[in-house]
Amino acid sequence: MKKDTRINWVLTILLIIGTITVFFPLYMAFIIAFKQPSEMTNDVTGALAFPSKWSLGNFTLAMEVTDFWHSLGNSLLITLATIGLAILIHSVAGYAIGRNMAKKKSFRIIYLYIVSGMFVPFSILMMPLVKQTSQMGLGNRLGVILLYLVFYMPMNILLYTGYLKNIPVVLEEAAGIDGANTWRTYWKIIFPMMGPMHATVAVLTALGTWNDVMTPLVIMAGTGENTLPLAQLNFQTQFGTNYNLAFASYILSLIPILIFYIVCQKQILSGVANGAVKG
Amino acid sequence: MNKRNKMTNRDKTYWAIIIPVLILFFTFNTLPMLKGFFYSFTNYRGYGTYEYVGFRNYIDLFSDARVGKSYLFTFKYALAGTVLVNVLSLIMALGLNSRIRFKSALRGIYFIPNVLGGLVIGYIFSFIFTYILPAAGTALHIGWLQNSILASEKAAWVGVLIVGVWQAVAMNTIIYISGLQTVPEDVYEACMLDGANKWTEFFKVTLPLVVPFITINLVLSTKNLLMVFDQIMSLTKGGPAQSTESISYLIYKNGMDGGQFGFQSANAVIFFLVIVAISIFQMTVLGKKEEQL
The missing domain is CATH 1.20.5 (Single alpha-helices involved in coiled-coils or other helix-helix interfaces)
Structure with missing residues (x-):
């Protein structure tokens, strides 16, 4: 039988037209960010036309008003620290659980205990956590990182233990005969072998933490520190009705994650798909 | 030895x-969860002293009009959202998985809404709903479009829904695409030999084979939509007249600043049970429908 390999052009064109739903809001935000308040008119063409002059004035002002670099630094610090620690801690915990789950009941219970945390909504933890973190002196960036490590633990342990099933135990046993202990065997042999899963965990953790508003909002309140999304929320009053300044700030806050997405698009898409399928 | x-x-x-x-x-x-559970039996305001009040908070919860309204909004939003998101993303996935040009570029573009933060996206859409759509309504003489939908008590939830769906479709499409890729090519070839048309092929062959992915997507989208917070924060702040106050938003607002620490803890406990019950229900019902090749 001959396989039908013709390109479906009608569908291609429909899907290309459909991308307007994605690009329109972004285009509009971009255009407004470059305009002056005097250029804002009350009709559609006025809002979507090019600015009379492409000036970066709104962006430099927005950077000053929202302390952009500082917020960006905080977001980067929190996200990168969370990813790094998640890969180290969750993978080794996943290893300890995964290698013992089949034989020992205790580890099976630990597995179910941690994974069931996936259904706990932040709302129920929020109020006690605010009190608890401030009592422990963790009402700050470090506290947010620790909380993220706990919030992403159920999903990540699920992913790591699932992936571990594909790595034969024979390898560790061979290393064990050579005299390497469990701890060394893990870091020398198993950890590098879980590379694809580290990528998935990094992507899912990054997307979740970078855009999260609620955790830093309640935990870091009063420290004067902002993450990038939090700055947008906290400077709403300062933007007032100056939409051009506000949109310049929004665009600035979207640029880092968009760059990350464009650079790592392939890993991100496969990471999301893997995460959902295994999870 | x-x-x-x-x-x-x-x-x-x-x-x-x-x-x-x-x-x-x-x-x-676990500890904060236990604490939340404990506080739900007190009249704690978030500061000062408190007393044990038994099940009072739970009883009050069911007669509290504002809580009732937030549950109504959240369920309406999550139900409409889940249906829309799953239908749209399945259609998108079928399109993006067929023989088209620029396949990976298009897949990449349609995922963009999901990498952007809900808060900022909410602000951008808020401008569209407040200025662009009414301007378009005026220009085209469409009456109902001439006022911001976010200002209408009846329609504001639709605005929040549009933004929520816009972001969630991106995520679920990717998962459906990976589901469609698990259906082997020869299944479709067998269909063609049997003379089945595209509709029969889709409903009798493709759909039953991707049921596990429908389960994942339903559980995921329902859970995320039920917990809606960022979009509320940037689009409506729960208004107008508390018509778009989601459960998460109400717990945050009244629990943190409203002096209802104990009462909203009870609300959170119930909310948690509701999420668990819905997830389990979805998984068991759909688990039975799964088919293996």
Whole structure:
């Protein structure tokens, strides 16, 4: 039988037209960010036309008003620290659980205990956590990182233990005969072998933490520190009705994650798909 | 003797790894949950002294009009959202998985809404709903479009829904695409030989084979939509007239600043049970429909 390999052009064109739903809001935000308040008119063409002059004035002002670099630094610090620690801690915990789950009941219970945390909504933890973190002196960036490590633990342990099933135990046993202990065997042999899963965990953790508003909002309140999304929320009053300044700030806050997405698009898409399928 | 000794050493390492992790998880997940559960039986305001009030908060919860309204909004939003998101993303996935040009570029573009933060996206859409759509309504003489939908008590939830769906479709499409890719090519070829048309092929062959992915997507999208917060924060702040106050938003607002720590803890406990019940229901019902090749 001959396989039908013709390109479906009608569908291609429909899907290309459909991308307007994605690009329109972004285009509009971009255009407004470059305009002056005097250029804002009350009709559609006025809002979507090019600015009379492409000036970066709104962006430099927005950077000053929202302390952009500082917020960006905080977001980067929190996200990168969370990813790094998640890969180290969750993978080794996943290893300890995964290698013992089949034989020992205790580890099976630990597995179910941690994974069931996936259904706990932040709302129920929020109020006690605010009190608890401030009592422990963790009402700050470090506290947010620790909380993220706990919030992403159920999903990540699920992913790591699932992936571990594909790595034969024979390898560790061979290393064990050579005299390497469990701890060394893990870091020398198993950890590098879980590379694809580290990528998935990094992507899912990054997307979740970078855009999260609620955790830093309640935990870091009063420290004067902002993450990038939090700055947008906290400077709403300062933007007032100056939409051009506000949109310049929004665009600035979207640029880092968009760059990350464009650079790592392939890993991100496969990471999301893997995460959902295994999870 | 030697072997047994080695086993215990190995076990020691495993426990040395898992105990600190368990302590961390307990401290920041189980402990606050237990505390929340405890506070739900008190009249704690978030500061000062408090008393044990038994099930009063839970009883009050069911007669509180504002809580009732937030549940109504959240369920309406999650139900409409889940249906829309799953239908749209399945259609998108079928399109993006067929023989088209620029396949990977298009897949990449349609995922963009999901990498952007809900808060900022909410602000951008808020401008569209407040200025662009009414301007378009005026220009085209469409009456109902001439006022911002976010200002209307009846329609504001639709605005929030549009933004929520816009972001969630991106995520679920990717998952459906990976589902469609698990259906082997020869299944479709067999269909063609049998003379089945595209509709029969889709409903009788493709759909039953991707049921596991429908389960994942339903559980995921329902859970995320039920917990809606960022979009509310940036689009409506729960208004107008508390018509778009989601459960998460109400717990945040009244629990943190409204002096209802105890009462909203009870609300959170119920909310948690609702999420668990819905997830389990979805998984068991759809689990029965799964088919293997």
